[in-house]
Amino acid sequence: MNLFHLGLKSLWSRRYTAILVLLTVAISTALLIGVERIRHSTKSSFTNTVSGVDLIVGARSGSISLLLYSVFRLGNPTNNITWESYRDFAEKQGVAWTIPLSLGDSHRGFRVLGTSRDYFEYYKIGRGRSLVFDAGNEFDQLLDVVLGAEVAEQLNYKIGDEIIIAHGLGTTSFSNHDDNPFTVSGILARTGTPVDRTLHVSLEAIEAIHVGWEGGVKIPGATRSVSQLRDKDLQPKAITAFMLGLESRVGVFKLQRAVNEYREEPLLAVLPGAALQELWGFMRVAENALWIISLFVVFAGFVGMIAVSLAGLNERRREIAVLRAVGASSTNVSALLIVESVILTAIGIVLGMTVLHALVWILQGIIETRFGIGISNALPTATEWKLIGGLLLAGTAAGTVPAVVAYKNTLMDGLTARV
Amino acid sequence: MASVLELSELAFRWPSADVRILEIDEFSIPRSKHTFLMGASGSGKSTLLNLVSGVLTAEHGSAKIDGADIQGLSSKMRDRLRAEKIGYIFQQFNLIPYLSAIENVLLSCRFSPARAAAAQQRHGSQRDSALSLLTGFFPNQNLDFDRAVTALSVGQQQRVAAARALIGAPSLVIADEPTSALDHDTKARFMELLVQESDRQNSTLLFVSHDPTLTNHFHRMIRIEDINSAVIG
Numbered sequence: 319m320n321l322f323h324l325g326l327k328s329l330w331s332r333r334y335t336a337i338l339v340l341l342t343v344a345i346s347t348a349l350l351i352g353v354e355r356i357r358h359s360t361k362s363s364f365t366n367t368v369s370g371v372d373l374i375v376g377a378r379s380g381s382i383s384l385l386l387y388s389v390f391r392l393g394n395p396t397n398n399i400t401w402e403s404y405r406d407f408a409e410k411q412g413v414a415w416t417i418p419l420s421l422g423d424s425h426r427g428f429r430v431l432g433t434s435r436d437y438f439e440y441y442k443i444g445r446g447r448s449l450v451f452d453a454g455n456e457f458d459q460l461l462d463v464v465l466g467a468e469v470a471e472q473l474n475y476k477i478g479d480e481i482i483i484a485h486g487l488g489t490t491s492f493s494n495h496d497d498n499p500f501t502v503s504g505i506l507a508r509t510g511t512p513v514d515r516t517l518h519v520s521l522e523a524i525e526a527i528h529v530g531w532e533g534g535v536k537i538p539g540a541t542r543s544v545s546q547l548r549d550k551d552l553q554p555k556a557i558t559a560f561m562l563g564l565e566s567r568v569g570v571f572k573l574q575r576a577v578n579e580y581r582e583e584p585l586l587a588v589l590p591g592a593a594l595q596e597l598w599g600f601m602r603v604a605e606n607a608l609w610i611i612s613l614f615v616v617f618a619g620f621v622g623m624i625a626v627s628l629a630g631l632n633e634r635r636r637e638i639a640v641l642r643a644v645g646a647s648s649t650n651v652s653a654l655l656i657v658e659s660v661i662l663t664a665i666g667i668v669l670g671m672t673v674l675h676a677l678v679w680i681l682q683g684i685i686e687t688r689f690g691i692g693i694s695n696a697l698p699t700a701t702e703w704k705l706i707g708g709l710l711l712a713g714t715a716a717g718t719v720p721a722v723v724a725y726k727n728t729l730m731d732g733l734t735a736r737v
Numbered sequence: 738m739a740s741v742l743e744l745s746e747l748a749f750r751w752p753s754a755d756v757r758i759l760e761i762d763e764f765s766i767p768r769s770k771h772t773f774l775m776g777a778s779g780s781g782k783s784t785l786l787n788l789v790s791g792v793l794t795a796e797h798g799s800a801k802i803d804g805a806d807i808q809g810l811s812s813k814m815r816d817r818l819r820a821e822k823i824g825y826i827f828q829q830f831n832l833i834p835y836l837s838a839i840e841n842v843l844l845s846c847r848f849s850p851a852r853a854a855a856a857q858q859r860h861g862s863q864r865d866s867a868l869s870l871l872t873g874f875f876p877n878q879n880l881d882f883d884r885a886v887t888a889l890s891v892g893q894q895q896r897v898a899a900a901r902a903l904i905g906a907p908s909l910v911i912a913d914e915p916t917s918a919l920d921h922d923t924k925a926r927f928m929e930l931l932v933q934e935s936d937r938q939n940s941t942l943l944f945v946s947h948d949p950t951l952t953n954h955f956h957r958m959i960r961i962e963d964i965n966s967a968v969i970g
Contacts, residue, residue, distance in 0.1 A: 320847075327836060330835065331834060636830045637834070640830075640833055640844075641833070643819075643825035643827070644820065644825070644844045644847070644848050645816055645817065645819050645820020645821070645848030646816070646848055647813060648812070648816075650816075
């Protein structure tokens, strides 16, 4: 019978206490690895928000502000850019495609984005994943609208439904473009990105519904019917921002500099990847806080384990004296306690990982729908293995505390333990 | 006749204490001479046993078991010598509660390859050796030795402890008041079996007790006060 068997039997004899310790370790493991997995998934969901776009161009403000309103539909642009400037860059040599973006209207709390059909072709999410239609098609008619998955789901819209877009932002609006209702022409598949929360219309539609509006206010009697609108020249004078892709990425910095030094109006071009990284840097505070909290939980878990082990040590002085009498050295006794601790930690980790996988399996769908974060339920990543290794080390370290105390006890007690 | 235990100039005091609690000039136990060591509590019995088993370190002097001075060894070697040469029976709570009777007996072999080999040589396997000893200690009783020891009575537990002390035939078996928790009949039976099995294993008993009624089981009786010249009290 080796120390491992002895430790296993000893733990089994104290199984109720052992199970509680096991649960502590399991909860610590599930929390630590869970936080790591959420962190990793959030980051990848975040960096997957937009891909395949080489530059985002908007009015000169800050790179994060530009990224927030153009990609995340958060906050407001400081200024628009003129149609001429947009065309100027769109027609530049080496520019493969552009996606114009026009923001400012909303529908029941969801942002309305005026864009071109190129959006559905070139806007990519994740690792170059194109947008996919769950139902219907791109906008074809002037007042067609393509809904993001969440918009359709939350507001329960189907293809062919008519909706009214509000001027400005906010859930409740008293200033509606109610004379020109839109018809749902398509519903996009879920992406887990802000696209899900967006209503997409054509740039011309944005222009059309603002005909007869001055300074954000509807002029009575000045609005037109759809057929009247169709005849009008609906080319916008300004857009909010645009995205562009190059034929070869080699020229991206050169073009960025050209945008930033553009003389006609103050513009700003950002590389989406770099701006996303910068924005993620701000989130790091929250990320670190979460991380530190879970580390403290792990710490508390192992302190609890030490406490239970130390409390049990007094009851085990007899047992230890017997082991000493049959020839176990003080080191053997210490090793036994460390072995027990390692066994508890190892089983606790396995239990914790099982619980975590079960939880992810159950909650995966809900988290994806609610927060747009796809948490993977795959086998542990390299980082997670490192954390698991760390936990096992911590468990071993936690075992050394009672081991050292027991070692001292054996020297003091000799073979005549006083209980 | 060679001595199984030989003490010489053995002295001990606790590191912080002014006076010695043990001081023995000469004392030896010849092989096969089961010895009864009588002493009241506080007479230095426990200290003597801890010195003999090498758990405590003497101020000076030697304690030779089968000629090897346990006090002159490193702590690792002391543990090894104790495992090989000494079987130990406590007053009570002798057994590891989460092991079966057989496993408790085999524990001695776990820490001493020499005793494991001796047990194996004698009965073919360690387990058979343990079973033979246990059957010796529980004659005419059909007990399941693979069951948890917690189901055994105190008297039965002491017999298992004695079997553990004797497996692999150690030279010296120290019994530290093993009968103090037993009633009269159980005590007498335990003593008979202990002496009988010790003889069978060729192990010499050093039996410590303050109960004078047990002296008739032994070849000789020594009072600890007679060999310990340290002033106690």
